[in-house]
Each structure stands twice: as structure tokens, then as C-alpha cells.
Amino acid sequence: MSKNYPANLLEALRLPDLLGVNMNYENLTADQMEGVNYVLSHLTERERIVLDHYYREGMTQAAIAEQYQGITENRVRGMINRALKKMHVKEWLLYAANGYEANRERLKRQFAAAEARYCAERGIANPAHIYYQGIKSLKLPPRMEKALTRSGFRTVRELLVFVCSPRSRYVRNFGTLSLDFARKILERENLLPENFKMSATPGIPQLDLEASVFQQINAFGLFKDARPA
Numbered sequence: 001m002s003k004n005y006p007a008n009l010l011e012a013l014r015l016p017d018l019l020g021v022n023m024n025y026e027n028l029t030a031d032q033m034e035g036v037n038y039v040l041s042h043l044t045e046r047e048r049i050v051l052d053h054y055y056r057e058g059m060t061q062a063a064i065a066e067q068y069q070g071i072t073e074n075r076v077r078g079m080i081n082r083a084l085k086k087m088h089v090k091e092w093l094l095y096a097a098n099g100y101e102a103n104r105e106r107l108k109r110q111f112a113a114a115e116a117r118y119c120a121e122r123g124i125a126n127p128a129h130i131y132y133q134g135i136k137s138l139k140l141p142p143r144m145e146k147a148l149t150r151s152g153f154r155t156v157r158e159l160l161v162f163v164c165s166p167r168s169r170y171v172r173n174f175g176t177l178s179l180d181f182a183r184k185i186l187e188r189e190n191l192l193p194e195n196f197k198m199s200a201t202p203g204i205p206q207l208d209l210e211a212s213v214f215q216q217i218n219a220f221g222l223f224k225d226a227r228p229a
Helices: 007-013 015-019 030-040 045-056 061-067 073-087 090-098 100-122 142-150 156-164 176-188 206-220
Strands: none
Touching: 007 015, 007 045, 007 073, 007 090, 015 090, 030 090, 030 100, 045 061, 045 073, 061 073, 090 100, 100 206, 142 176, 156 176, 156 206
16 A cells, blocks of 8 residues: 555555556646545545545554444444445546546536437427426426425426436435326426436436436437427
8 A cells, every 4th residue: 555645545446447547646636636535525424534544644444443432443444445435436536537627527528418419309409498497397296396396406407317317316205106207207298218217326426427317318219209399
């Protein structure tokens, strides 16, 4: 393990194995360092504290266990391993490899291209299209609409991304039946292909998720005949 942080943490994450890239761990750019911090933000507070003790401060697992009552060395080791596993996800580690802002710009370009293709195939050509409207325009049952708006979903577009995504975000009073009902409404409006199922790693960053939604919808196959905007 390298002596300096964050090189020791990045070595433990085995970026070349997952990304096929070689990084100069000892000379990160400011943007790459911001990417490392963004990856760490994915963890729980306790996981971040333990990793900080181990990799930044150089404490042994035994010393960390001694500092906190009721925690054994084996438990500390397990927490470190679980945290590294949570971080060892391609979508997260690309922020460290490419740099936070650089990776976001790459994703924004991919996302814009994928959404533009989606809209072109759907005949979504102006802001008056239901795709850009509030979820009230779908005339959902009041209970469902309230559950969505309370959780921050305002537009049909946001609902589309949520319905397609793995259920990583909990919405109170919006269970499987509500999800299936929303899918049928979006299919009726020709915004979602029938039987479409999203394939994605749960818990990936939001921007990665949104880009993946439109890329996978585009790749799914032909929609029904597009309705006019």
C-alpha cells in the first residue's frame, strides 16, 4: 500500500482492473481530487470516517477498533472492504480517473445526444409537448400525484427517468402498483416502449443514470407510431 493519501486508497480500488486506465496516483489534478471526494460522498458517514483513519491518517485496523467502543478489528476490516466494494463501480470511479468536471461534461454530451435522438423519434419538437409539462398533465390519481410532487418530481420527463430507473430512490406511498400504472400512462403517451426494462447498476450517480435511461430506450427498438407534438 502506498504511503501517501489518496494514492493508497486509489491503489486499493484497483482502477486499472475496472477501467483499463493507468493513473499517476501521486500527482492528481485538482479535478481528479474533486472526483475522488465525489466518489467518497457515495459512502455513509461511518464508512468515510473509517477510510479516513485507515488511508489518510495511517491508523491500523486494530487502532481504529480501539478508538471506538464495541467495534472489533474484524468489524473494522469488514467496513473497509464493504466501502471499497461500494466504490469499485465503473460509473463512480470514472469521476476520479477523468476528473469530476471533465467526467460531467463527457456525460452531459452523451446525455444531450441521447435525449435529442429520443425526442426526434417521438416527434417532441417544442416545449408545448406533454414530455415537458408538469405531471398534472398526465391526470394521475391525486394520491400518486401528491406522492411524486412531495418527493420532488415535477415534470413528465422526471417521471419517465424515475419509472425507468432501478428503484434506488424511495417514494412514500408510491409502490409497485403505482409504478406499473405510471408506466402504462407513459406508454399510452408514446413516451415509453412497451415491456421496456432498464439495465443499470443501482446507486450510480444521477447524471450517469439519466444518460443511461435515454441510451437504453433508444437501443430498445422501434416505438409505436409517434403522435404529433
